[in-house]
Amino acid sequence: MTTKNSQEILDSIPQKGxxxxxxxxxxxxxxxxxxxxSYYGMRAILLYYMYYALKDxxxxxxxxxxxxIMAIYGSLVYMSGIIGGWxxxxxxxxxxxVFYGGILIMAGHIALSFPGGVTALFVSMGLIVIGTGLLKPNVSNIVGDLYDKEDMRIDSGFSIFYMGINLGGLIAPFIVGTLGQKYNFHLGFGVAAxxxxxxxxxxxxxxxxxxxxxxSYVPNPLSADEKKSAFLKFGISALIIVVVGAVLISNGILTIDGFVMTVSVLGILIPVMYFLVMYFSKKTTKKEQKSLLAYIPLFIAAMMFWAxxxxxxxILARYAxxxxxxxxxxxxxxxxWFQSFNPLFIVLLAPVFAALWMKLGKRQPSTNKKFSFGLIFAGLSFLIMIIPAVYxxxxxxxxxxxxxxxxxxxxxxxxCLSPVGLAATTRMAPAAFSAQTxxxxxxxxxxxxxxxxxxxxLYSPETEILYFGIIGGIAVLLGVILFVVSSVIKKRA
Known part of the structure; x- marks a missing residue:
């Protein structure tokens, strides 16, 4: 997208209001x-729906x-963003x-709102995985389109947007969670739809x-021949996946544990391949390559935080x-209801952080240091859970x-980390891979x-101390290391 096109987009948007x-x-x-x-309402009861007894x-x-399954579901939801970005x-x-993604998400929740057992569960998961992959990265990327890259409001804007995400997550467990646990799980899923x-x-x-x-623009459009080729490849790939999956499942070769392990491996390999493709692409400039290299430690820090x-x-849902x-x-x-505490605190504190970054302006901590603070806090949130386990x-x-x-x-x-990471991604994205970044x-x-x-x-009430202690300790250590090297990373970006 050229500078002229960027200005045209900015001129078409009411800039205040x-x-x-x-x-x-x-x-x-x-x-x-x-x-x-819809998503967090469904997630608030999904774990319980899976392991509660049939009589309940x-x-x-x-x-x-x-x-x-919950973890793999979440992984596939975010992994599918590759398809949505492309x-x-x-x-x-x-x-x-974004629009087509929303349609698929709604269809996924409708599938869960009817008693269909494990089959309906996996059909629903498939629809929501694809739909969220289409919607989520793109709606966030459109937020970046609203601002000039040098606009000092951008971090604040993403913080406000992030507050909207969490307002939905705050209300949902009280409504969907209550209906699902107290009355009927399928009723809760219907309200999510x-x-x-x-x-x-x-x-x-x-x-x-x-x-x-x-x-509204397509940054790197396919030619007519490329579109035909893409549709053919998508169709053949989908058919192969369905046929092979059906054969493996029917013969007992592909089990739930085997599928979980496969996705776990892909969760590491896919981002590595993604970095390499973007870095070595002829459409990525030397300056953009430097930005991608500087992005790697942020990506690793984000992985540890989200873990x-x-x-x-x-784990904390089971704990509750x-x-x-x-x-x-x-x-x-x-x-x-405990799933509402995370979004509740974000709703209360997001305006404080948004105002803080606006007030500090150029004096605010660098993106790398904000990420290091995020990691340290994440580690402490697990370390504190050792106390009730001990006593x-x-x-x-x-x-x-x-x-x-x-x-x-x-x-x-x-x-400290998530809205800042969204903003940093829009700034550091190669132009030809804006949505894909x-x-x-x-x-x-x-x-x-x-x-x-x-x-x-590995979690159980008997392993709580080791579980929370080891994971929390690793996060704090990585946060300290990132803080120490943040100045070096900033110079090379």
């Missing part, structure tokens, strides 16, 4: 709000297997890709007026269900305050959850 930011931020804020409502409305799966960059543009429908309506109603040309943060919906006192006098808590032991229910403190501490890290950012989460799929099997 949403908390001092471009009006298009309103459209993207509420589209992502409802998409996250669940599927009766083993707890360790359910945890691994389709936006080369075929549809970001706006249309309704949330995605509302998001699609808002996007369609406001995109033309508020987004202007943002996200801890994403366990909030797996098995280790927390859920009765406070006559008032009973639902274990799914209460594995057989005693503990106060909810420990879980609340853990969520609070990891949120401090998240606000955002997909690469989300691959840090995919890789983390692919690793988690193996790690979460």
């Amino acid at each position: 949403f908390f001092g930011h471009p009006k298009g931020l309103f459209t993207l804020f509420f589209t992502e709000f409802w998409e996250r409502f 409305g669940g599927l009766g799966l083993d707890r360790g297997t359910a945890g691994s 389709i936006a960059d080369r075929m549809l543009g970001m706006k249309r890709t 309704l949330g995605m429908l509302v998001g699609l309506i808002i996007f369609l109603a406001t995109r033309k007026k508020y987004l202007g040309l943002a996200g 801890i943060q994403e366990q909030g919906s797996i 269900d098995e280790r927390i006192r859920l009765s406070l006098g006559e008032f009973s808590l639902q274990s799914s 209460a032991g594995p057989d005693t229910l503990v106060s909810p305050i420990w879980l609340v403190l853990s969520f609070l501490i990891v949120v401090l890290g998240e606000l 955002m997909s690469l950012w989300f691959l840090s989460n995919a890789s983390a959850q692919a690793i988690n799929a193996q790690i979460v099997k």
Whole structure:
């Protein structure tokens, strides 16, 4: 995209009107709000749906297997962003890709809202994985289109956008979680589908007026012959995957554990290949190659951070269900409600961080140092969970305050790292791979959850001290190392 085209896009967008930011931020804020409502509402009850007994409305799966499936599901959701980024960059543009993604996500939640057992579970997961891959990296990338690359509002804008994501995540567990755990899991999944429908309506109603040309262009379009070739390759690949998968499953060769291991390996290999393709592409300039090299330590730091943060919906969700006192006098808590603490603290603290970066301006810490703070806080959020394990032991229910403190501490890290990482990705992306580089950012989460799929099997109340201690300690150590070398990385960027 040329400088002239960039200016045309900026001129087509009302630049003031949403908390001092471009009006298009309103459209993207509420589209992502409802998409996250549907996704996090579903996730708040999905683990319990998988391992609760059949008589309680669940599927009766083993707890360790359910945890691994949750991690792999999350990994595939973010891994599929590669497809979404490629389709936006080369075929549809970001706006249309976002819309089609929302349709698939809604269909996935509808599939779960009917009793279909394990088959419906995997059909739903497939639809949501593909849909989120189309929507999530592109809606975030359109946010970057609203600003000039030198606009000092960009970090603040991403923080506000991030608050929208978490407002949806805050409300969802109370509504979907209560309906799912107290009444019927499928009712909860149905409400999640309704949330995605509302998001699609808002996007369609406001995109033309508020987004202007943002996200409407195709940065690196396919030629007519390339499109034919791409459709042929997609069709043949899909057919091969379906046929081979059906044969392997029917013969007992491809088991759940085997599939989990395969995705775990791909979670490491795919981002490595992605870096290499972009770095050695003829469309990537020397300056952009330097930026990609500087991006690598940020990617590794993000992987470690998400490996801890994403366990909030797996290990800490199990902790809430098995280790927390859920009765406070006559008032009973639902274990799914604890999934609201992470977004609650982000909603409360995101404006503080957004205002802080705006006030500090050029005096704010570098991106690398912000990432190091994020890692240190993530490690501390696990280390604090050692305290109740030491004092209460594995057989005693503990106060909810420990879980609340853990969520609070990891949120401090998240606000240092995640919105800043989104902004850094838009700044450091090669022009020919703009949407795909955002997909690469989300691959840090995919890789983390692919690793988690193996790690979460090691957790039990008896291994709590070692589990939280080792993972938390590694994160703190990496954070300190990144802080020390941040100046060197900045000079070479």
